[in-house]
Amino acid sequence: MPTNQQSLFDAEPEAWEVDAAELHTVASVVLPTGPKGPFDYLVPAALADSQQPQQFLEPGRRVRVPFGRGDRTVTGYCVEVGVKRVEANRLKTVAEVVDSRALLSAPMLRLTRWMADYYLCPWGQVLEAVVPAGVRGMAGTREVNFFTAIPGALAKFSALKLRSAQQRKALETLAASNRPLTAPEIAEAADCSLAPIKGLVKHGLIEAIRMRVATDSQSADAIGRESPLELNSDQEAAFRRIKSALDAGKASGIVLHGVTGSGKTEVYLQAIEHVASFRRQAIVLVPEISLTPQTVRRFRARFDRVAVLHSHLTDAERHQHWQSIARGEVEVIVGARSAIFAPTPHLGLIVIDEEHETTFKQDQAPRYHARDVAWQRAQAEHIPLILGSATPSLEAWVRAQRGEFEKISLPKRVMNLxxxxxxxxxxxxxxxxxxxxxxxxxxxxxxxxxxxxxxxxxxxxxxxRGFSTHIQCPACGFVLKCDHCDLALTYHRQHNTALCHYCDHEVPPPRACPDCKSPAIRYGGVGxxxxxxxxxxxxxxxxxxxxxxxxxxxxxxxxxxxxxxxxxxxxxxxxxxxxxxxxxxxxxxxxxxxxxxxxxxxxxxxxxxxxxxxxxxxxxxxxxxxxxxxxxxxxxxxxxxxxxxxxxxxxxxxxxxxxxxRRAAHYPPFGAMIRLIIRGPAEATARETAQALGERMRAAVASNGVSGARVIGPGVAPIARLRGEFRFHLQIQGPEGAALKQAVRDAAQGFAAPDGVRWIADVDPWDMQ
CATH class of the missing domain: 3.40.50.300 (P-loop containing nucleotide triphosphate hydrolases)
Structure with a gap:
């Protein structure tokens, strides 16, 4: 069977195939790595039975499937399940369902598909980034045996003429339960030891199911509740306009431009209280470093159920928060950019505080910007998105000027300071x-x-950072650079080392110039x-x-x-x-x-x-x-x-x-931009690859008739060498982002980079280094 199994959701079979085909339940599976897919697999009857929720295959769960000619077992994400007329012998069969419940809802699957298309990234890579590693690995859980009574268990107990009163009481307790129970739970409820339960298993009257449970629970420190603060006239006007948007029940973008100290956070808090009053949830995104005690304390002082998501959480803590959010137990989710993917079942508002911050742009694939993903989610959920800042990004500012987003101003500090x-x-x-x-x-x-x-x-x-930003010889001009990057090493006195801030390469600082041996080596710059x-x-x-x-x-x-x-x-x-x-x-x-x-x-x-x-x-x-x-x-x-x-x-x-x-140069927000970065260990090979890719890009732009588009480069990247790889880049600009992305797809079609050379497309780049 070929590795690139045909996707049966793309088109109906040809007329001549219908006679040999029958109706089957088929799952469409996307793999986190390797070929893009999706790939279609038959769903066995045991996994298509919704009466068995632990093994029921539905979109959003992970599955194990055979892949490739060797049928090696790989884990992928089920993104669609449907009944199709297919030839069964043309498809492989799903081997196993990994998750006991869906990790991704239908709206989240649609959002990740949009991200894959918009950011020119494989769908599987997006799915892997959206679901935290701690959730995928079920961190902070352990497998436990749960028991259920077989159908007609009490009648069979009588038919076997078993006389143990404790066994009967244990079986009656389990049969009356509306959920599976562990052996200690049965023993406690039936006031018996574990021996009668083992006897019931031996007689085949109860069955064991392996399920995962949390090993412990995390609880936040108790914080005294605070009442809402009295709003000044500007804050009150802003809150009324936001409340109106919340009550409208439709998507809306709001740029809250308030000077520093104008009380934007209090406006957020009262808007979220309004959302929580009708049992809906809010996501608040803040720059990573803004997850300070002040920020978290203010939210926990106003809401009983707050989840905080940031990079300092352990995998177990992140998994526990994820499950609490998915169960609807959390009112407010405060976190960095990845918190936009929180599995909220009842989302009512998204707030991005300090929306201008560069940390909202992911620097690894998928290279998404949390602001744009949040707007997509807000549109899908028909809810408002608030972008707050004293210094809004020019992208948000222009959207407000054009009337796409509403602008609300807080021009004065609280108490007229x-x-x-x-x-x-x-x-x-x-x-x-x-x-x-x-x-x-x-x-x-x-x-x-x-x-x-x-x-x-x-x-x-x-x-x-550091002590001195560079180490240089005044006699010959030598600068101590990283062996792997085209960057000067920074001197750190605390550990007496010269360190690269990009790849962490470090060497002892020289006592004399390595080139001319002059002892007058100088430590310059201030960190x-x-x-x-x-x-x-x-x-x-x-x-x-x-x-x-x-x-x-x-x-x-x-x-x-x-x-x-x-x-x-x-x-x-x-x-x-x-x-x-x-x-x-x-x-x-x-x-x-x-x-x-x-x-x-x-x-x-x-x-x-x-x-x-x-x-x-x-x-x-x-x-x-x-x-x-x-x-x-x-x-x-x-x-x-x-x-x-x-x-x-x-x-x-x-x-x-x-x-x-920006307008004169056709830079964002007055045009779209995609940056291609080519890197490899051999400078000549990387340069030739960049030139070949540049020629393909120019041909794709010309053949697509993209009006006003231009391809700049290739040229040496500002950081010419990084982590042992030489870097070149291309810049594609034009009035329409969709046309530029299609040109990149066309240029990439059939293009194979030499061994060791890699290239990426950064849509709406935020870092030009």
Missing amino acids: PLPDVMTIDMRDPAQTRFGHGAITRPLHQAMVEALRGGGQVILLLNR TQKLEEEVRSRFPDYKCARMDVDSMRQRGSHENVLSAFQRGEFNILLGTQMIAKGLDFPNVTLVGVINADTALHLPDFRAAERTFQLVAQVAGRTGRGKRGGRVLVQTLNPEHPAIVAAARHDYARFADHELAT
Whole structure:
């Protein structure tokens, strides 16, 4: 039998085949890896009996099937079951049903099929990404024997003339139960030992069924309930409009544009309370790092049943939350991007907080954006989607301008607190930088002294980990680079190592230049570790905490540091972008941005947007109390439009300028884009593959008559070598995304990359590196 079994749901059999065919139950199965499929299999009668729910084959369950010429057993997802007229000897038979219940509902199967088509990714790969590994592996469960009485068991008991009163009572208890029971459950209910139950099994009066049960249960710490806060006039108007959308019972997109500290979270909470009042569920997506104690505590203080899904959960915890959500026991699901796939049976609202964040875009296949998947789900469920941010993505902003989404504004902070004053410090001015050789300029140092002496707290942002960002020889210009990536190694003093932040390759730092042997090797650039050392040296009387990937590796470390900062145990908090959003500390009176230019000149058309968002968001961490606050931004580009607009808290000004630039270049949101990345261990082979793929892409665009489309490249990727592979990329732009995707499919048809060379298509790319 051929490996690529024919899919019988695509077309009816030809007329000449009908005579030899009979009606059979057929399952369509998609495999997580290998050929795309779907592949069709006969369903044996034992698996088609709905009276046997444990083994009943239905869409959404996994199955084991024979595959290929060797009939090796593989696990796949059943995506459709139907009765078809087929020749039985042309199809193989499903061997086994893996799951005791469907892992994916019919709407979720439709959503994953849309994702596969939109993001040019195999359906099986999408299914594998949507169902967590802990759920697939049934983590946190164990197999247990459950017992059921056979039909007519009591009559057969009498016919066998058995005289054990305990056996009869145990059998009567089991026969009266509306579900299978374990042996200890039977023994407790019948007030007997396990011996009578074993006797009933021996006589064939009861049957054992193997089922999985949870090994333990997780419970959240109890938190005192809080009442809703009183809304100001802007919040009240926003809530009324959202409530109207909820009551309308149809899909709607809402962009909630509120300045930092305007009370967006309280609006979300009251909207979710309205949803929960008619027993429906809400999904709230937040950036991974925003899963802070503050965020979770606010939701758990308002709702009894909250599930929190994030990367720090164990597989067992994730499986347990998944099952609770699927049973409808959870009111609110708070989580990172993958929480959009939560199996809610009664979904009523989706909220994406800080929707501009890059973490909502998946960087591995399937390369989905949670915002777009959420909108698809909202449309399918006929519910509202709220996109909240002080600095909305330009994609969401333009959709609101076009009237596709409704825009709701919260222009003022709660209690009419003023936005903080923002001052830029021109790092090109020698007068500002001759205060020592550190990263903190004279004006920032003086502002920190003033804030700390006044009893306030300080936040310092530097979006660079490590101690020194590069190791270089001033004599010959040598730069210590990763052996596997075309990137400079970062020096980490804590472990005295030079580390690659992409592949984790590390080497001991050299004492002299490896090329010219000069002992004058220099450690240049400033990372968060060096900044921490400088802060501790300048302010020895004040406690400092650092938050970055290196210091936050242990489970619960985010919560511990932020809770301590909230309690005032630390005076200064410094770190990377993880401290730039989602934090509300009224005692922070100063925010310092050490270098606002770290992302400004990257080869990425979103560089200005990301810079504006980062500066504007971190500026919003101060001035949230009655003491007010201010922001100092150190930059080499104080006149850049993104820096100027962020300093003025003027999102509209930035959006107008940046959208004009995007429109002129036909960049998103004024056009579609797909990026193809080709990589391989041999540079020449990868380059030739990229050139061949580029020629096929140009031919596909021309043959499809895609108006206004263009293929740029191939060229060397900004990161030319990564994890031992040379990288090249192509960029396809055009007015219509569907036409571009079809061109990619046509170009890929029949194209086989050489051994060792791989290529991927990134639809709506978010990272151009």
